[in-house]
Amino acid sequence: MDSAFLYILGIMCIYTIIPTFVVRLFGVGVYKRGTAGRGIALTFDDGPDPQYTPLLLDMLRRKQIRATFFVLGSKAERYPELIRRMHEEGHLVGVHNYVHWANALMTPKKVRAQLDYSVQVIERIIGERPIYYRPPWGIINLFDFLLLKQFRMILWSIIVGDWRSSGGKHKIKRRLLSRLKDGAVILLHDSGETFGANEDAPTYMLEALDEFIGEALSRGYDFLRIDERMSLDQRTELVKMSLRKRAIVSLWFRWDRIIYAALRIQPIDPGNPLFYYRVCTYHGEAMELTDGEQLRKGDRILELHFNNQRLFAMAAGSRSMVHLAVQMIHSVKEMLPQINEKVCDESPQQEIKAVYGITMIHRGADQLGFTLKSLPKGWFAIATKIYLRTLLRIIHPEGKSRARSKPEALTPKMLAISVRELNKRYPAGGSVVDSVPVQPAFPLRSVLAESPK
Structure with a gap:
């Protein structure tokens, strides 16, 4: 019982x-x-x-x-x-x-x-x-x-x-x-x-x-x-989320400014601060570039950084993630002659060998003359992936769903072009030679502020 x-x-x-x-x-x-x-x-x-x-x-x-x-x-x-x-x-x-x-x-x-x-x-x-x-x-x-x-x-x-x-x-x-x-x-x-x-x-x-x-x-x-x-x-929750997002974005931009100051990162063009740069030493694995040049540990590079504040403004005005991607890749293309000019200004003292960055562009960059290579496995690759996916979620309304729906696609890679190839394609003060249309594969393209150690 x-x-x-x-x-x-x-x-x-x-x-x-x-x-x-x-x-x-x-x-x-x-x-x-x-x-x-x-x-x-x-x-x-x-x-x-x-x-x-x-x-x-x-x-x-x-x-x-x-x-x-x-x-x-x-x-x-x-x-x-x-x-x-x-x-x-x-x-x-x-x-x-x-x-x-x-x-x-x-x-x-x-x-x-x-x-x-x-x-x-x-x-x-x-x-x-x-x-x-x-x-x-x-x-x-x-x-x-x-x-x-x-x-x-x-x-x-x-x-x-x-x-x-x-x-x-x-x-x-x-x-x-x-x-x-x-x-x-x-x-x-x-x-x-x-x-x-x-x-x-x-x-x-x-x-x-x-x-x-x-x-x-x-x-x-x-x-x-x-x-x-x-x-x-x-509705109130959406407003609170918006306020939280603005607060996060503001803190993110403040952090960027601290990092830029600490690492002496400067704008390529002060009048149009779309890209920032610093000249530093490459610490990654050996990388063979498109024109046969070898980028090795110890070489001097001009490291590119996309201005996240400008990126946020572009995202706010874009119709979709694809639209944002198109804007970004064309911005890169248009800025390359100015980037080369900055290399010319810095290179006599620094002996710069290549322009380098880390990005989520998986297609199209080779048409601009860049070589792409996966980040070597380790803590830096993990940290970079977390950083860029977090940035994706912050800057665009579709970022969160994109990160969830195609996480395998959002894999950051190293991107580099030799100074020799840069001079050939994008002469300083000239116009872009390569006019092949670029088809972006993924919506967010952003550059991280560190080279791999």
Whole structure:
């Protein structure tokens, strides 16, 4: 007997107790309260009721307030005119099962059947498919998490026991006002026919609600439908993300300036600071360039750096990642004669052998005369990849999705062109000789501020 009881208890824990505990306590997969602004949401369960729902709708219309109704499919079938009125007067209609049974007492198939049929009933009445769902008593089973693909599950942050008549309107109003907070989702009932409820309980709810609405409005609260409440949260989150992004970008640019100052990195053209450079010693593996020149450890190089602030501005004005890529590669092409001029200015003292950088360009660079080589495996390759992918996510709205969808494509490589080839193709003060169109393979092309050690 004891073992059977423990077995049943274990099954119930897995099937309903733990899932309900998780959503009620931690809000996993459900919406319980707004996070932005003072707007609060009135929600009503268990209706429609032929006696009380019309009175409630009359009150909401007088006060010009829109609410959310989680209706039972069986009652929607019996009182379609009330469902239609809810919709026509601007309220949101959601689902509260076909009958008021807890999901813990039904199989997943039964829950799905109740919901699907209720959705069909409501859709036939108002012409829209409801997607907001509140399980009766806020109790779910383990398989209800699968419903999140089709529904937005809504719980509450304020519940006041308005299904009982004891205490009358004063109890309900007192509890509503004492628990009222920004973003509250309030659960009330416009029917007293549910198991455990008093039939006349909605009378006191309506009286309390009438006074509560006036008090809440005087305190500066707005009343929103659930979809409006959630939309406000989403918009606010986007603004916060934008603010965070601007802060990150600002810090990133400050860090760039610190690095540039520390490494004495200067603009190629102070009047058009698109590229920066420094002359340094190459520390990487031997690299055979396109024209047969050998770049070896210890050779002097002019190391290129793309101005990330200009890159961010270009990204903000680009239509897409591909558009950004085209802009960047043409910028490189147009700047190469000036880069060669800078090499000529520096080379008599430095004996520069090549122009070098690290980039995410995998195609097209060879048409400009550059040689590409993979970074040798090690900590530097890992750090470079992290740096460039982070930069990709920061500078462009599509960067995050691009980094996720094609991570294998976003592999930084070493890029180099010998001074001899640079002189041949891009004479200082001249025009670009090679006019072959370049087709970029990937959206972000950026140069890192270090050569491999």
